[in-house]
Amino acid sequence: MKLNKIALALVAVAAAPMAANAGVTISPLLLGYHMTEEFSDTSDKQREVLTTGKNLQNNTDRAGNDNGGVAKESGLYTGAALGIELTPSTQFQVEYGVSDANGEASEDSAKSGANRFDIEQEMISGNFLIGTEEFTGYTDSALKPYVLVGAGQSKIKVENQEQYTNSNGEVVAAGTEVSNSKDTIGNLGLGAMYRINDALSLRGEARAIHNFDNNWWEGMALAGLEVVLGGHLAPTVAVPPMQEPVVDNTPVVLVEADLDSDGDGVPDSIDACPGTPMNVVVDERGCPVPVDITDELKMELRVFFDNDKSAIKNQYKPEIAKVAEKMREYPNSTARVEGHASKTGPSARYNQRLSEARAVAVKSMLTNEFGIAPNRLSTVGYGYNNPIASNDTEEGRAMNRRVYAIITGDKTMTVEQTKDMVVQ
Structure with missing residues (x-):
């Protein structure tokens, strides 16, 4: 059934449509009955065309004298098609098919011994399947009739089945190609798709095939299964124009x-x-409905000192003043003041006292200069036990000579409740 040729043809035409995916159709197997002998003038014209002087008769007269030749009998057609939907009901397909049948020899050909032939006809064509819904409007019906219009090429090859001796006395071996024809064809048909679901459809069709080069007609009836990749194209649905909202202009009378x-x-x-x-x-x-909210305070203070000193440098006084301002704003707030030293003193005891002195210096400034109650401040010295940098470098030791204070507290305020406020 020449399925290998069908597969090759599909691969050749698949690349471009497959990139789009949606609306790509595949008919992997089309089976049909290819009719030629039912048309009497077709058989006569085939005998004229499929005549060769070497293997059938010496004289090849295509002007009207029947000097030999064969006519293809009707037989089975197998094919496949690949297409792409142009609209929800119309598609373009590339179809490849093969029809194998016996050949009917003319009387003169039979006299020469050539009376049994195998004839293979290959057809490749591009066809438009135009759905009738293009003209009648889209419906929900599963049955989708269509009209087929297309054109392509037909190749006919004739081989003898048995060895014979032609009129020239030459022996023609079995399986020898004795004639061929390559012609332009046109397709015209009526068919219908029955959609099983959005991906599968059954297909049936009756087709007339016209050979333009030799002016004969052939017929075909075929059926198959069509697969749609990505689903069918959806029909465009007309959206009704938006209506202007009705505005009630009736005057509203308000009572005072x-x-x-x-x-x-x-x-x-x-x-x-x-x-x-x-x-x-x-x-x-x-x-207004009052509501109490609590605002929490948490801030930090860092003060750095010169080596072996506990005096606060002027550059840190504004930072200490900010701490005092917040502690006055939050009356219940407290501060924990931690003093630290670098590992440069004569002893650990000396560094411990130096760290305590630094913490007391910050507390004293908060108390004496900014009026913060001493009971709200606590101090502690850590000596050189909690370094934040290496004591092996001058930069690290400078970072370790410090006071670190943590200030925490809260205050409760009564405000007017707003609609976007979340009350806990």
Whole structure:
């Protein structure tokens, strides 16, 4: 059935449509009955065309004298097609098929001994399958009729089945190609698809094939299965124009008792707090609802010292002042002041006392210069036990000569509750 040739033909035409995927159709196997002998003039014209002086008769007269030749009998057609949908009901397909049948020898050919032939006809064509819904409108029906119009090429090859001696006395071996024809054809047909689902359809078709080069007709009836990759193209649905909304222009008469000047939901007649800002939650009297919120404080202070010194350098006084300002703003806040030293003193005990002195220096400034109560401040010295950098370099030792303070606290405030406020 020449399926290898069908596969090669499909590969050759598949590359471009497969890139698009959606709307690509494949008919992997088309089976049909190819009719030629049913048309009497077709058989006569085939005998004229499929005549060769070497293997059938000496004289090749295509002007009207029947000097030899064969006519192809009707037989089985096998093919395949690959297509792409142009619209939801119309597609373009490339089809390749083969029809194998016996050859009917003319009387003169039979006299020469050539009376049994194998004839293979290959056809490749491009066809438009135009759905009738293009003209009648799209429907939900599973049956989709179509009209087929296309053109292509037909190749006919004739081989003798048995060895014989032609009229020239030459022995013609079995399987020898004794004639061939390559012609332009046109296709015209009617068919229908029955969609099983969005991916599979059954296909049936009746087709007339016209040989333009030799002016004969052939017929074909075929059926097959069509597969759609990516689903069929969806029909365009007309969207009705948007209607203008109906606006009620009926004037609204407000009773004075129903007026709500500040828009808080409480009529002016019972609003005890007129002029409430927007977004503020009010009670049944129209007054703002108070709510307590807690604001937490957490800040850090770092002060660095010169070697073997506990005096605070002027550059750190503004930072200490900011801490004092926040502690006054948060009356219950406290501070833990930690002193540290680098590992350069004569002894660990000396460095311990130096770290304590540095912590006390910061506490004293907060107390004496900025008025923070001493009981809100605690100090501790760590000597050189908690370095933050290596004591083997001058830069590291400079980082370790420090005071680190953590200030924490909170305060509760009463504010007007707003609609976007989450009350815990």
